[in-house]
Amino acid sequence: xxxxxxxxxxxxxxxxxxxxxxxxxxxxxxxxxxxxxxxxxxxxxxxxxxxxxxxxxxxxxxxxxxxxxxxxxxxxxxxxxxxxxxxxxxxxxxxxxxxxxxxxxxxxxxxxxxxxxxxxxxxxxxxxxxxxxxxxxxxxxxxxxxxxxxxxxxxxxxxxxxxxxxxxxxxxxxxxxxxxxxxxxxxxxxxxxxxxxxxxxxx
Numbered sequence: 169x170x171x172x173x174x175x176x177x178x179x180x181x182x183x184x185x186x187x188x189x190x191x192x193x194x195x196x197x198x199x200x201x202x203x204x205x206x207x208x209x210x211x212x213x214x215x216x217x218x219x220x221x222x223x224x225x226x227x228x229x230x231x232x233x234x235x236x237x238x239x240x241x242x243x244x245x246x247x248x249x250x251x252x253x254x255x256x257x258x259x260x261x262x263x264x265x266x267x268x269x270x271x272x273x274x275x276x277x278x279x280x281x282x283x284x285x286x287x288x289x290x291x292x293x294x295x296x297x298x299x300x301x302x303x304x305x306x307x308x309x310x311x312x313x314x315x316x317x318x319x320x321x322x323x324x325x326x327x328x329x330x331x332x333x334x335x336x337x338x339x340x341x342x343x344x345x346x347x348x349x350x351x352x353x354x355x356x357x358x359x360x361x362x363x364x365x366x367x368x369x370x371x
Contacts, residue, residue, distance in 0.1 A: 172227075174192050174194035174221060174223075177191045178191050179191045190217060198226075202222055212287055221251055254360070258352070282313045298330050308322045347363060
């Protein structure tokens with residue numbers, strides 16, 4: 169995996185269309201403007217930014233290319249679409265459920281009226297902070313909530329945050345497992361298509 173440091177700027181927000189345009193810039197690479205979806209309610213905007221970052225495109229931009237011969241011709245015949253089977257529908261539904269779980273997992277959790285980030289980076293940071301407090305390296309920390317509010321937390325406070333985040337993340341995976349079990353138990357394509365996480369569970 170190649171890591172590229174980049175900066176970003178949101179240059180357009182189209183709320184009615186639920187999309188935005190983000191300009192990504194990285195040293196040594198051409199700037200790119202990417203159209204992305206808007207964050208879901210309660211979701212950290214930077215989670216969306218990271219998801220759509222054009223790192224792979226930048227890597228490809230440095231890959232050597234071979235120019236085809238001028239005048240090269242050919243024909244393309246579109247392949248026949250694969251048949252829709254119960255197994256293929258189940259596979260698609262499981263992928264949709266996994267994406268739904270991911271969005272729920274990283275969408276944040278409310279702790280005592282304060283929204284806490286739950287993206288993977290924040291999960292790791294909370295764990296690291298808890299360890300530092302438990303080892304006596306710190307007596308308290310300045311903690312930044314998802315809305316930018318600053319709160320000072322001691323060991324007990326960080327334990328409460330860590331517990332809430334862990335429960336939220338685990339619940340997300342538990343719901344995914346339950347939904348996948350429903351998919352696996354379905355006997356018809358219609359039964360699979362009727363499974364909707366937003367209807368079965370309230371986030």
